[in-house]
Amino acid sequence: MTAVSAPTRTKHEVAKAADLPPGARKIVKAGRFQIGVFNVNGQYRAVLNICPHELAPVCKGPVRGTMLPSKVGEYTWGCDGEILSCPWHGWEFNLHDGKSLHDPKCHLKTFEVLVEEGTVFVLV
Amino acid sequence: MSTTLTPTLSQLETPAAKAQAIRCVDCDVHQSVGLGQFREYMPQPFKRMAESGCAPGHLGLYNPIGVTRPDTIEADGKPAASKPDGLARMLLEPYGIDVALLTGGVYGFSSHPDPDYAAAVCSAYNTYMIEHWLPKDPRFRLAINVATQDPLLAAQEIERVGAHPGVSAVVISSATQHPLGQRTYHPMYAAAEKMGLPFCLHPGHEGTGITNAPTAAGYPTRYLEWHTGISCTFQAHLVSMVCEGVFQKFPELKIVLVEGGISWLAPLLWRFDKNWKALRSTVPWLTRPPSETIQGRVFMTTQPIEEPPEHGQLKQLFEMFDAEKMLLYSSDFPHWDGDTPDYVVRGFSETFKRRVLAENAIELFGL
Numbered sequence: 200m201t202a203v204s205a206p207t208r209t210k211h212e213v214a215k216a217a218d219l220p221p222g223a224r225k226i227v228k229a230g231r232f233q234i235g236v237f238n239v240n241g242q243y244r245a246v247l248n249i250c251p252h253e254l255a256p257v258c259k260g261p262v263r264g265t266m267l268p269s270k271v272g273e274y275t276w277g278c279d280g281e282i283l284s285c286p287w288h289g290w291e292f293n294l295h296d297g298k299s300l301h302d303p304k305c306h307l308k309t310f311e312v313l314v315e316e317g318t319v320f321v322l323v
Numbered sequence: 324m325s326t327t328l329t330p331t332l333s334q335l336e337t338p339a340a341k342a343q344a345i346r347c348v349d350c351d352v353h354q355s356v357g358l359g360q361f362r363e364y365m366p367q368p369f370k371r372m373a374e375s376g377c378a379p380g381h382l383g384l385y386n387p388i389g390v391t392r393p394d395t396i397e398a399d400g401k402p403a404a405s406k407p408d409g410l411a412r413m414l415l416e417p418y419g420i421d422v423a424l425l426t427g428g429v430y431g432f433s434s435h436p437d438p439d440y441a442a443a444v445c446s447a448y449n450t451y452m453i454e455h456w457l458p459k460d461p462r463f464r465l466a467i468n469v470a471t472q473d474p475l476l477a478a479q480e481i482e483r484v485g486a487h488p489g490v491s492a493v494v495i496s497s498a499t500q501h502p503l504g505q506r507t508y509h510p511m512y513a514a515a516e517k518m519g520l521p522f523c524l525h526p527g528h529e530g531t532g533i534t535n536a537p538t539a540a541g542y543p544t545r546y547l548e549w550h551t552g553i554s555c556t557f558q559a560h561l562v563s564m565v566c567e568g569v570f571q572k573f574p575e576l577k578i579v580l581v582e583g584g585i586s587w588l589a590p591l592l593w594r595f596d597k598n599w600k601a602l603r604s605t606v607p608w609l610t611r612p613p614s615e616t617i618q619g620r621v622f623m624t625t626q627p628i629e630e631p632p633e634h635g636q637l638k639q640l641f642e643m644f645d646a647e648k649m650l651l652y653s654s655d656f657p658h659w660d661g662d663t664p665d666y667v668v669r670g671f672s673e674t675f676k677r678r679v680l681a682e683n684a685i686e687l688f689g690l
Contacts, residue, residue, distance in 0.1 A: 253666045259394040289388030289659060 213312075213319040219243070222280060226258050229323045234310055236321055237262065237294050240280050244294040245321045247308035251299075255287035257307065265291055265300065283307075341685055342677065347664050348422040348684035350624050351525070351581050351653035352414065354456065355391075355405040356427065358444070361451035369443035377440060379431040380531040384546040388659045395657035404657045407459035414656045415462055418664050421681075422690055425456065426525055426581065428468040430496040434532030438472035442480065445470050449484045457489035464491040464688065466523055471495050472533070474507055478514035485518030491688040494523040497553075497583065498534035503560040504567030512569060516576040521622070521687055523579040524560060526553045550660075557583030558591055561621065565595070568608045570620050577687060579622045582655060586629040589643035592617075618645065622687060624653035625679065626662040634670055641675075650679045651687070 211229035213236045219225060224237045226248055233248040235258025250257035264279035282300070283292045291300040297307035311322040362373035395403045395413055403409030415423060429448045432441040449467045457463055467484055469477035481493055493515050501507060503524065515522045529549065530537030537543065538552040539559070557580050564570065564578065592614040599612050609616060631637055641647070652668075655661040668676040684690065 253663055256394060261393060284388065286392050286394035287659070287661065 208311075208322040210313065210320040211323055213245075213321050216314055216317050216319050219319055222262070224258065224262070226256075227321065229310075229321050232310075232323055234258075234321055234323070235283075236312060236319065237283070239294045242295075243312035243314065243319055245310040245312045246283070246292070246294065246297050247310070249308075250285045250287065250290060251305055251307070252285065252288060252290055255285055257283065257285045257290075257292070260284045260286040260289075262294065341690065342682050345421045345681045345685055345690065347418065347420045347652060347680045348424070348688070348690065349414070349418075349420045349654045349656070349664075350424045350579070350651040350684055351426050351626060351655050352410065352423040353404060353656065353658060354407075354410060354425045354427065354452075355402045355657075356429075356448065356451065356456075358429075360455075361447045364447035364450050365443050369440050369447075372437075372440050373444065377435070377437075379434045379528055382530050382537070382542075382549070384549050386546045386659070390658055392657045392659055392661070402657060407456060407463070410656075411460055411462070414654065415460075418654070420654075420664070421462055422464055422684070422688075423462055424464050424466050424491060424684075424688070425452065426466045426494050426523070427452070428466075428494065430468045430470070430494055430525055431498070431528040431531070433471045433496040434498055434528045434534045435470075435472075436533050438470065438476065441470035441472055442476040445477075446480050446483070449480065453484065453487055453489065457487075463489065464690075465489050466492040466494040467520075469493060469495055469511065471499050471508065471511070474510045478510040481511065481514035481518055481520065485514070485520050490520065491690070492521045492523050492579065494525050494581070496528050496534075497524040497526045497556050497560060498528040498531065498537075499560075500533060500535065502563030502567075504563030504565070504569050506567065509569070509572065512573045512576050516573045519575070519689070521577040521579050523581050524557065524583065525581045526556065526583060529553060529556055553582070554584035554587050558587060561591070561617070562595060562613075565609070565613045565616055566606050568606070570616050571608050577620060577622065579624065579651065579687070581624045581653065582626060583623070584627075584629065585623050585625065585646075585650065586631075586637075586640055588623065589640065592644065614644075619648070622649050622651050622683065624651045625667045626653045626655045627660045628662050628667050638671070641671075647675050647678045648683065651684050652680045 213227050214225050219238045221238050226235045234245050235248050236245045248256050248258040261284050265282045267275045267277040269275045292307050297309040299305040313320045358373045403413040429444050432444045435441045445468045452465050469480050543549050595613040
């Protein structure tokens with residue numbers, strides 16, 4: 200039986216960390232992917248720039264908070280700065296795990312992000 | 324792709340040649356034009372009213388996404404849809420749309436209390452669009468806007484500009500004071516029929532100004548409810564038009580239900596046909612069941628396409644009425660609930676794709 204080697208991933212430079220402060224984003228080409236890299240309250244998150252609904256450039260949408268599930272008649276704001284909303288139809292995705300807020304099976308493809316010596320990289 | 328494609332269409336003699344030249348017709352494009360741009364065309368006192376900001380009311384319902392897609396706002400802060408070249412660059416070219424029906428617009432002024440002002444706004448808008456937009460791109464076609472408070476004024480406007488070669492349809496707001504089949508509205512239909520223009524209903528102002536409540540149950544609390552309920556207004560208008568004899572009285576008139584939903588049609592017609600069998604004597608001019616009466620006379624645009632859990636369910640639904648002949652592709656660009664052409668027809672037969680993306684519209688609008 201042939202040993203299967205782990206797939207090798209390539210590091211793609213995104214930006215200097217100083218140029219990607221909390222709340223900022225950059226959309227980069229990495230290999231065959233277009234990826235949005237976001238600074239989410241100090242943590243870097245990267246997702247594929249394709250919405251699973253109608254294939255919109257989801258990473259161009261606004262990032263904000265949202266209303267958390269609550270009792271009838273109550274409104275609770277949360278996840279501030281963590282929710283990416285598609286610019287076409289407003290579908291909401293949590294940038295921490297890529298999952299949509301309306302269907303756990305519906306999610307954005309996520310990528311790992313590294314910071315080395317002040318530079319942000321995405322692993323593809 | 325060539326921007327000089329459509330002028331050559333008149334030289335294409337056979338329908339087949341035209342169908343081959345036009346890949347996609349978009350039947351609902353909202354170019355962004357403001358009162359300030361065309362108020363110069365308005366006589367007094369309406370120009371002063373426009374300057375003072377007289378506009379249709381707003382229910383104040385909250386859409387957290389915003390109506391205009393944020394990614395269509397260009398670097399200069401202006402919507403792409405406010406410029407002919409922006410519309411071409413962001414919509415027509417990426418999606419291979421060879422004809423765009425510009426719906427606008429100002430049809431929402433039908434909810435304004437003053438019928439003369441609403442008519443003056445629509446008239447100035449139509450003139451402005453003919454002079455400043457149609458010459459900019461040969462792919463543009465105009466759906467002239469008319470206000471429904473005074474159907475006689477609407478009829479005059481349809482006859483005034485309806486013969487322009489770039490005018491392909493009439494569009495009104497589906498937010499009205501009465502069900503649209505009622506005879507007060509018939510002068511508009513007579514004018515549209517006379518000018519050979521399909522007559523479109525478009526939602527957007529239900530419950531504002533002098534129009535009826537946005538649902539038969541009253542005023543909903545949220546935009547989500549309001550938007551979902553729009554289909555109900557369209558159902559009421561369609562039933563009214565059939566029962567009031569609009570399709571008998573105006574045998575050449577074509578009605579287009581724009582952005583009113585699709586999935587409700589088949590079950591509504593089942594109920595309608597059943598009731599007609601028993602109550603036919605109250606509408607004796609209806610010599611055929613409602614489902615047959617609307618065949619070839621009523622069309623529906625696809626956006627916002629319904630999304631059942633299984634795509635196959637949409638296909639089943641489209642087998643329950645003559646979807647292949649009735650549906651017209653529409654993007655609703657640049658609004659938040661738009662659809663791309665490939666998304667709408669994915670998984671359907673090549674024939675269905677051709678009919679819905681282009682051929683139905685080519686025939687209907689005489690492209």
